[in-house]
Amino acid sequence: MNTGRQTSQEGELERVIITVVGKDKVGIIAGVTGLLSENNVNILDISQTIMQDFLTMIMVTDISGMTVSLQRLQEILTEKGEKIGVRINAQHEDIFKYMHRI
Amino acid sequence: MxxxxxxxxxxxxxxxxxxxxxxIRTITMGISLRDCADTDIKKTAQKVYDKVTKNAxxxxxxxxxxxxEYGIPIINKRIAVTPISLVGESCLTDSYVALAQALDQAAHQVGVNFIGGFSALVQKGFTKGDEILLDSISESLAITERVCSSVNIASTKAGINMDAVYRMGRIIKETAEKTKEQGAIGCAKLVVFCNVPEDNPFMAGAFHGIGEPEVVINVGVSGPGVVLHAIKNNPGLDFGSLATLIKxxxxxxxxxxxLAGREAAKRLHIPFGIVDLSLAPTPAVGDSVADILEAMGLEKVGGHGTTAALALLNDAVKKGGAMASSYVGGLSGAFIPVSEDAGMIRGVEEGSLCLDKLEAMTCVCSVGLDMIAVPGETTAETIAAIIADEAAIGMINRKTTAVRIIPVPGSKVGDKIEYGGLLGQAPVMPLHTYSAEKFIKRGGRIPAPIHALNN
Known part of the structure; x- marks a missing residue:
C-alpha cells in the first residue's frame, strides 16, 4: 500500500520529521521508536529537550523503506500519542525545507 | 546525517x-470551458458537467x-471556470440558469465547496451572452448552493460602465430578495469588480480568465494569525523594522x-499557475487583519492611522511574498472582509469602523468593500453608487477593487446576520441617507482616465 505517497528515486532518502510534544514520562521514546522500527522507518537523528517536565522530541527519519503509507504511519502515531498522552506529528521534510531554506 | x-x-x-x-486557504483548479459551447443549452450543460467532473x-x-503528509491544513478545494457568459453565448436560450445548475451539480459531485465563474466582463458594454448572464444571476444564486458569480464593470483601460453598475445594484437587490430566508446569502456569492484579475483563486470572485491555459492550479495562502503573533512578540519596532518583520x-x-501548489500540480499532472499572497482572515479568534492593525499601535481599527497601517501591512506582505514564489498573481494583499474578521466585526459594533473608513482602506489594500451587510431598505441606486465609488478608486489607482454587499431584507442598523463557517457574521452597517439616484440614472460610461493612455 503506497497511496498518495511520493515515490522516491531508488536509493534516495525520503525524510519525514516526527515531533513529539507533551508531558514527559517513562517510555515515550521507547513507545514511538518501537512503532517506527515495526514499520521499517529508519531514524537518522534524534534531539530532545525537557523544560519543566515538558518534553519536545524531534526525530529526523527516512521512510524510503517504510512498509506502510505515510498517512497510515501518521494514523498509527496519532493513536499512540493519544494513548500515552503526547502530541505526535509526522510531516514530510519539504514543509520545513520550503519555509526555512531558500 | x-x-x-x-x-x-x-x-x-x-x-x-x-x-x-x-x-492554505484554497487550492483552486481553473478549468477552461471554452470548448463546451453549443447551440443547445442542454448539451452545453452536459459538456460543462462532464468537463468539470473529469478534470477535478x-x-x-x-x-x-x-x-x-505535510501537516498543513488546506481549508478549501475549489474550482474556477471560464466566464459562463462566454460559454453560454452560442446557446439559443434566454437563461443560463441550467448552466449554473450544471456547475452546482459538478461541484457536489467532486466535493468542492465553491465553484466560481458564473461571470461576465462588461466594463465597456454588454454582448448578448453578457445580457443573458446578468439576467440569470439572481435566480442562479438562489437555487444553487455552491455557484459563485462575479461581474467586472470597470477597468482603468475602459472606464466605468455605469449602466452595468446600476444593473448590478438592481441584481444585488433581487438576489437578496430571492435568498432572504437565509440572510440574503446569495449576495455573499456575488462580487462586482473593477480591474478583475483573471487568475484569482479566492471566492466569490474566482473565474478562469481567457488568457489562462486549459487547466491550471492556483493557490491562495492565508496567515493573519502568524503576522499578528510576530508583531505582538516584537513590540516597539520602528516602521522599517516592522515592515521587515512582516516581510x-x-x-x-x-x-x-x-509547496502546496507545486505538489498539487505535480500530482494532478497539470500546470501550476500562481500563488495569491493574501492575508485572508477568518472569524477564528486571532486570525484577524483588524487585530494586526491594532497590534501595530492603533487603539481601535477604523480610527485615524488605520489607512497608513494597512498600507504598510499590504505592501510588506507583497514584498515578502513576491520573494517566496516564482509566480505571484490573483489579488495578493490583505483582505478586509467585515463579516469574516472578528476584529472588524468588533470595530463596527463598537463604533470605531464605518463604511467611509473601509472605503478609504480599500485604496491601499487588495480588494474592496467585502462582506458588508447594509439595511434592507437600501435602494438599488444607493448600492450602485457604492459600487461606482469603489470602481472609481480602482480605475484611477490602477488596482483591483470590488464590492460584495448584502442588503439583508427586513434588517436594520445594529442587527447581526449569522452565516456561519468562513462567511462569519455580519453586523448591519449604516449608510449615508442622501440619494445618488439622479447621478446613477444618467446612464452611459465614465471615460477611462488619462493615465490609461500609456502606450
Whole structure:
C-alpha cells in the first residue's frame, strides 16, 4: 500500500520529521521508536529537550523503506500519542525545507 | 546525517500551524470551458458537467493527501471556470440558469465547496451572452448552493460602465430578495469588480480568465494569525523594522503556498499557475487583519492611522511574498472582509469602523468593500453608487477593487446576520441617507482616465 505517497528515486532518502510534544514520562521514546522500527522507518537523528517536565522530541527519519503509507504511519502515531498522552506529528521534510531554506 | 533544521525552526513551523492558524486557504483548479459551447443549452450543460467532473475528479483527494503528509491544513478545494457568459453565448436560450445548475451539480459531485465563474466582463458594454448572464444571476444564486458569480464593470483601460453598475445594484437587490430566508446569502456569492484579475483563486470572485491555459492550479495562502503573533512578540519596532518583520513572516507563509501548489500540480499532472499572497482572515479568534492593525499601535481599527497601517501591512506582505514564489498573481494583499474578521466585526459594533473608513482602506489594500451587510431598505441606486465609488478608486489607482454587499431584507442598523463557517457574521452597517439616484440614472460610461493612455 503506497497511496498518495511520493515515490522516491531508488536509493534516495525520503525524510519525514516526527515531533513529539507533551508531558514527559517513562517510555515515550521507547513507545514511538518501537512503532517506527515495526514499520521499517529508519531514524537518522534524534534531539530532545525537557523544560519543566515538558518534553519536545524531534526525530529526523527516512521512510524510503517504510512498509506502510505515510498517512497510515501518521494514523498509527496519532493513536499512540493519544494513548500515552503526547502530541505526535509526522510531516514530510519539504514543509520545513520550503519555509526555512531558500 | 545532519538534521538540516534547528529545533527552533521546526517548532516555529508547528506553532504557526497549530496555534496561529496558518493554513492554505484554497487550492483552486481553473478549468477552461471554452470548448463546451453549443447551440443547445442542454448539451452545453452536459459538456460543462462532464468537463468539470473529469478534470477535478481527484482535486479534493490530492488536496487532502498533501494536507496530511505535510501537516498543513488546506481549508478549501475549489474550482474556477471560464466566464459562463462566454460559454453560454452560442446557446439559443434566454437563461443560463441550467448552466449554473450544471456547475452546482459538478461541484457536489467532486466535493468542492465553491465553484466560481458564473461571470461576465462588461466594463465597456454588454454582448448578448453578457445580457443573458446578468439576467440569470439572481435566480442562479438562489437555487444553487455552491455557484459563485462575479461581474467586472470597470477597468482603468475602459472606464466605468455605469449602466452595468446600476444593473448590478438592481441584481444585488433581487438576489437578496430571492435568498432572504437565509440572510440574503446569495449576495455573499456575488462580487462586482473593477480591474478583475483573471487568475484569482479566492471566492466569490474566482473565474478562469481567457488568457489562462486549459487547466491550471492556483493557490491562495492565508496567515493573519502568524503576522499578528510576530508583531505582538516584537513590540516597539520602528516602521522599517516592522515592515521587515512582516516581510519575513509573509515569506514563510507564502512558501507553504508554493509547496502546496507545486505538489498539487505535480500530482494532478497539470500546470501550476500562481500563488495569491493574501492575508485572508477568518472569524477564528486571532486570525484577524483588524487585530494586526491594532497590534501595530492603533487603539481601535477604523480610527485615524488605520489607512497608513494597512498600507504598510499590504505592501510588506507583497514584498515578502513576491520573494517566496516564482509566480505571484490573483489579488495578493490583505483582505478586509467585515463579516469574516472578528476584529472588524468588533470595530463596527463598537463604533470605531464605518463604511467611509473601509472605503478609504480599500485604496491601499487588495480588494474592496467585502462582506458588508447594509439595511434592507437600501435602494438599488444607493448600492450602485457604492459600487461606482469603489470602481472609481480602482480605475484611477490602477488596482483591483470590488464590492460584495448584502442588503439583508427586513434588517436594520445594529442587527447581526449569522452565516456561519468562513462567511462569519455580519453586523448591519449604516449608510449615508442622501440619494445618488439622479447621478446613477444618467446612464452611459465614465471615460477611462488619462493615465490609461500609456502606450
Amino acid at each position: 545532519p538534521v538540516g533544521y534547528s529545533a527552533a525552526e521546526i517548532m516555529e513551523t508547528i506553532k504557526m500551524i497549530e496555534t496561529e492558524n496558518l493554513d 475528479e481527484n482535486l479534493v483527494k490530492v488536496g487532502e493527501d498533501i494536507s496530511k 519575513q513572516t509573509a515569506f514563510k507563509i507564502t512558501r507553504m503556498g508554493e
